[in-house]
Amino acid sequence: MHDLTYRLVVRLARVLFRVLGLRLDVRHAERVPSTGPVVLAADHQSFLDFLVVGLPSVQRGRLTRFMAKESVFRVPVVGAAMRRMGHVPVDRRSGAAAAVRAYRALLRGEVVGVYPEATIGHAFAVKDRADLRLGAAHLAIATGAPIVPVAHWGLHRVLTVGPHGSLRRGRWVGVVAGEPLVPRPGEDAAALTDRLHAALTDLVEELLDRYPDTPSEPTQEWWWPAHRGGAAPGADEARLLDLRAIAVADGLDADNVVAQAKSFTSHVTGE
Numbered sequence: 001m002h003d004l005t006y007r008l009v010v011r012l013a014r015v016l017f018r019v020l021g022l023r024l025d026v027r028h029a030e031r032v033p034s035t036g037p038v039v040l041a042a043d044h045q046s047f048l049d050f051l052v053v054g055l056p057s058v059q060r061g062r063l064t065r066f067m068a069k070e071s072v073f074r075v076p077v078v079g080a081a082m083r084r085m086g087h088v089p090v091d092r093r094s095g096a097a098a099a100v101r102a103y104r105a106l107l108r109g110e111v112v113g114v115y116p117e118a119t120i121g122h123a124f125a126v127k128d129r130a131d132l133r134l135g136a137a138h139l140a141i142a143t144g145a146p147i148v149p150v151a152h153w154g155l156h157r158v159l160t161v162g163p164h165g166s167l168r169r170g171r172w173v174g175v176v177a178g179e180p181l182v183p184r185p186g187e188d189a190a191a192l193t194d195r196l197h198a199a200l201t202d203l204v205e206e207l208l209d210r211y212p213d214t215p216s217e218p219t220q221e222w223w224w225p226a227h228r229g230g231a232a233p234g235a236d237e238a239r240l241l242d243l244r245a246i247a248v249a250d251g252l253d254a255d256n257v258v259a260q261a262k263s264f265t266s267h268v269t270g271e
Contacts, residue, residue, distance in 0.1 A: 021169030123238035151203035
C-alpha cells in the first residue's frame with residue numbers, strides 16, 4: 001500500500017482546514033481500535049466529508065480505505081491518487097467486486113470506510129433506517145471486524161449537494177466516534193444495521209446539541225435540519241431529492257424515477 005501518497009494527502013487536507021479556518025472538534029478517537037480490522041461507518045453530508053471522518057483513525061495512527069463511487073476514480077490525477085491510497089471503487093450497479101476488495105482489506109487488518117447512506121443526504125440528518133445499505137454489516141459479520149460509527153456535522157455548510165455552500169471561514173465541524181459495534185452470535189446484517197442506524201442517529205443528535213452556532217431564526221437557514229425547525233428538506237422531500245441525484249449520476253430519467261417513487265409511496269400509504 002502506498003501510504004506515502006496517503007500521508008501527503010492528509011497533510012494537504014490539514015492545510016485546507018487552515019485555509020478554510022475550520023473549527024474542528026474531534027472526539028473519542030480512542031474508540032477506533034489501534035490494530036486489527038475495523039469497519040468505519042459514517043454519515044454522508046458533504047463532498048468533503050471523507051477528509052474529516054477519517055480523522056479519528058489518523059489520530060490513532062491508522063489510515064482508512066474508503067469505499068467510493070467508481071466515477072471518482074475516472075477523474076484524472078484524482079483517480080490515480082485514490083488508487084495509490086488504497087481506496088475501493090464502487091459501481092452502484094454491481095457492487096460485488098468492491099465488496100470482495102473491502103473484504104480482503106479487512107482480512108489484511110485495514111480500516112475500511114463505508115457510507116451506509118450510499119449518497120449525500122439532503123436533510124442533513126441521518127437517513128431513515130430503510131434507506132441504509134447493509135454492506136457495512138455484511139463486512140463486519142463476514143470478517144468479525146467491529147463497526148465503529150463515526151458521525152460528523154457542519155461541513156455541509158462549506159460544500160454539499162444543491163446550490164449551497166460557502167467558503168466563508170470559521171465554520172464549526174464536529175466529528176465523533178461511537179462505541180464499536182461487535183457482531184453478536186447469530187446476528188444478521190439487518191439487525192446489526194438497526195444498531196448502526198441508532199448509533200449514528202444518536203451521534204448526530206449529540207453534535208447538533210452542542211453545535212455552537214445555532215441559528216437565531218432556524219426557519220430561514222437551509223443548512224439546519226427540519227426536525228429541529230430548520231429550512232432543510234424534511235425526510236420525505238429529502239428522499240426524493242436523493243433519488244433524483246442518484247438517477248442523474250446513473251444517467252437515468254430523473255423525473256421518471258421520482259414519479260415512480262411518488263406513485264409507490266401513494267399506493268402504500270393510500271394518500
